[in-house]
Amino acid sequence: MALGWKLVIDSGDASALADFWAAALGYEVEDPSALIEQLLAAGRIGAEAVAEHRGRKTFRGYAAIRHPDDPFDQASGVGQGRRMLFQDVPEGKSGKNRLHIDIHSEPGGLDDLVTRLEGLGATRVLEQDKGPAGHWWVMQDPEGNEFCAA
Incomplete structure (x- = not known):
């Protein structure tokens, strides 16, 4: 059985790097704002977990992009096919990528x-x-x- 996957990239500014790669590949930046609203309303996350980028609520330190032709969950905005996730990390890049x-x-x-x-x-x-x-x-x-x- 084939397994699902996503490529995760450490970053210093997840939203900005997601914008770059979405434009470079012709992908779409995922919009998790509906999911964030649900989680905030249910008290499952606090305001400190949320940021705003280009007028939309995002998870602080995280952003994702997905192929525009692949399915995605309407309620969460999360892609169910080819996608890349960007996550902020405290350390900067220190050497050559082993995967590119x-x-x-x-x-x-x-x-x-x-x-x-x-x-x-x-x-x-x-x-x-x-x-x-x-x-x-x-x-x-x-x-x-x-x-x-x-």
Whole structure:
């Protein structure tokens, strides 16, 4: 039986990093505001657990994005398919990522993809040309996490 999963990324500003990756991948930022309202009304969480981002209530220190074509729970806003969760941690990034995301451009569209990602806050780090494997860029997101654009 296949297992469900989500990719969890440690961050310094979960909401801002979720915004970057949602724009980079064409994903949707999850809206947990209805769930938060329910939890607040039931006394299951306090106001200190809640923040506001772009006019919506969010869980302080957490944000998630989901693929726009995948199902999601209407009551909670939580995706039930491909999704990424960002969680704030006190320590900063200290070394090279051991796991990273590759973003694939349309054929012949690498330059446009890299330019768009830079416009969102990404940084080019290293251009790669590996013969039959092709040409790609190692890049960093706004918090320094490495990823590849190919």
